[in-house]
Amino acid sequence: MAGLLTAQAVSGPAAAAVGLTLSVDVSAARHVISPDVYGMNGGDPALLAELGMPVARWGGNASSRYNFKNHTYNTGSDWYFENIVAGPDNTVESFVKTNRDRGTKQVVTVPLIGWVAKDSPQSHPFACGFPATRFPTQDAFDPWDPNCGNGRLNDVNLTGAVPTDTSIQVDASFAGEMVSHLVRRFGRAARGGVSIYQLDNEPVLWSSTHRDVHPEPVTYDELGSKGTATAAAIKAADPSAAVLGPSGWGYCEWVASGLDGCAPGADAAAHGGLNLSQWYLKNMKDFSDAHRGKRFLDYFDQHYYPQISGGKDPEANALRLRSTRSLWDPTYVDESWIGPDGVNAPPLQLIRTMKAWVAQYYPGTKVAMTEYNWGALDDINGVLAQADVLGIFGREGLDLATIWGEPKPTDPGAYAFRMYRNYDGAGSRFGEVSVSAISSDQGQLAVYGAQRSSDKALTVMVINKTGNDLTSRLTVAGFNGKGTAQRFTYSAADLTSIRRGADLPVTSGSVRATYPANSITLLVLPKRRH
Numbered sequence: 001m002a003g004l005l006t007a008q009a010v011s012g013p014a015a016a017a018v019g020l021t022l023s024v025d026v027s028a029a030r031h032v033i034s035p036d037v038y039g040m041n042g043g044d045p046a047l048l049a050e051l052g053m054p055v056a057r058w059g060g061n062a063s064s065r066y067n068f069k070n071h072t073y074n075t076g077s078d079w080y081f082e083n084i085v086a087g088p089d090n091t092v093e094s095f096v097k098t099n100r101d102r103g104t105k106q107v108v109t110v111p112l113i114g115w116v117a118k119d120s121p122q123s124h125p126f127a128c129g130f131p132a133t134r135f136p137t138q139d140a141f142d143p144w145d146p147n148c149g150n151g152r153l154n155d156v157n158l159t160g161a162v163p164t165d166t167s168i169q170v171d172a173s174f175a176g177e178m179v180s181h182l183v184r185r186f187g188r189a190a191r192g193g194v195s196i197y198q199l200d201n202e203p204v205l206w207s208s209t210h211r212d213v214h215p216e217p218v219t220y221d222e223l224g225s226k227g228t229a230t231a232a233a234i235k236a237a238d239p240s241a242a243v244l245g246p247s248g249w250g251y252c253e254w255v256a257s258g259l260d261g262c263a264p265g266a267d268a269a270a271h272g273g274l275n276l277s278q279w280y281l282k283n284m285k286d287f288s289d290a291h292r293g294k295r296f297l298d299y300f301d302q303h304y305y306p307q308i309s310g311g312k313d314p315e316a317n318a319l320r321l322r323s324t325r326s327l328w329d330p331t332y333v334d335e336s337w338i339g340p341d342g343v344n345a346p347p348l349q350l351i352r353t354m355k356a357w358v359a360q361y362y363p364g365t366k367v368a369m370t371e372y373n374w375g376a377l378d379d380i381n382g383v384l385a386q387a388d389v390l391g392i393f394g395r396e397g398l399d400l401a402t403i404w405g406e407p408k409p410t411d412p413g414a415y416a417f418r419m420y421r422n423y424d425g426a427g428s429r430f431g432e433v434s435v436s437a438i439s440s441d442q443g444q445l446a447v448y449g450a451q452r453s454s455d456k457a458l459t460v461m462v463i464n465k466t467g468n469d470l471t472s473r474l475t476v477a478g479f480n481g482k483g484t485a486q487r488f489t490y491s492a493a494d495l496t497s498i499r500r501g502a503d504l505p506v507t508s509g510s511v512r513a514t515y516p517a518n519s520i521t522l523l524v525l526p527k528r529r530h
Helices: 045-051 061-065 092-101 172-186 203-209 220-237 251-255 276-289 314-327 350-361 380-396 412-421
Strands: 005-007 017-025 055-058 072-074 083-085 105-110 115-117 145-149 167-169 196-199 242-248 299-302 366-369 400-403 433-439 445-451 458-464 470-477 484-491 494-505 510-515 519-525
Touching: 017 445, 017 458, 045 412, 055 092, 055 400, 061 072, 061 115, 061 203, 072 115, 092 105, 092 172, 105 172, 172 220, 196 220, 203 242, 203 251, 220 242, 220 276, 242 251, 242 276, 251 276, 276 299, 276 350, 299 350, 314 350, 314 380, 350 366, 350 380, 380 412, 380 433, 380 445, 380 458, 380 519, 412 484, 412 494, 412 519, 445 470, 458 470, 458 510, 484 510, 494 510, 510 519
Parallel strands: 005 494, 017 470, 055 105, 105 196, 196 242, 242 299, 299 366, 366 400
Antiparallel strands: 017 433, 072 083, 115 167, 433 445, 445 458, 458 519, 470 510, 484 494, 484 519
């Protein structure tokens, strides 16, 4: 890609901070990094091709009522609860074909809510959930379709919507028909068809996002019974496909049903005192046990958006970089309403907690995060956070992740992905086998190590989260290298390219380097050939 890689003159900082140490042990903590952690929900086709995007997801609120038979979906609260006929490039078939042709694994969401969009005009006036003909007074109406309102009056949700104004009632068999349709069109998952099916989208929010058809709060029993029935229908239509769920929206759905709110309550008490995630996994395991051990849930999935303002002031930037610790650090107390000033949740350590619950309630289930975004991808601060997150995903053993709100090719955020997937403009990538990598201060210099399978090179990603140049000695154990380290850097000094720096000597198993302020540096240590 033009402009991706430029030469960098050799120069040293006028005054570099000294004292931080980095260490990598190639023989320790080895495990395979799933390539699926570098996924996106959508994105620019040129960027996806450049990165060799491993997985893409077809989801979001519009997928909850998508009707594959008429290619119609309902926007829900995102845009006046309107039925929209998908254009040729926006159908589920188009999504599958486009990604299949480029070799990208697909995640396709199937409806679980119990309703799908009925036939609707392809242009205004659309069918909608809160029409002015039924609710003449509302807080807002679509400026292009004055019959369609937002379903609120004086900032209070209206009640009494008629689901059949927009939708048709369906059950789990509809999901089975949808999968069968895609199998006929593209083959089974084992033969290149859709790999993964997602059980709807953020179900505990249905009473908000799709309140025209589902105003009631979601309970344990509803989520559990609809989930198992739909998973069974998917597996019957394509036994080789994987099932992913429940894809909750965030912390509250992580631990509580819609009936309970944001903490386990009466609904949890009626289900053994388990929080919603724990019970969901146990319920899927119980269903499996009742069917001779057949697996019905392959991925335990939750969405995660750190509760940070969209600002890029110094305070917001510092919080954004600290908050990546919520994915793994057992000592990090969330600094938003999730922490002591709000619901007072314990440290999230999201990935580790998800894996612990899986181990206890449904062993063998993979863990996924099909929506996340740390924000500020148009700024170096957001790029540093994104690069840190991708490193954490690999180190912590997440199985699949797809960012929501994908960067454009020219956005700084795209370079976080390029550092892992195309750092030299020729398709070279970060390693596939994670190895032990330790920083004396991960909050200033974050470090991630991995060995590449193709040439056994050691790749070390170093993220300088500070506004100062930092000089550090990296020690390398368990690796027989050639004696030099290649250096590739993306920094605030140039937001349009990854710079190739001068090679660094590796002396007595160590590399001394200066990492520019607000930068991502990849060191590549070729393996010595005998």
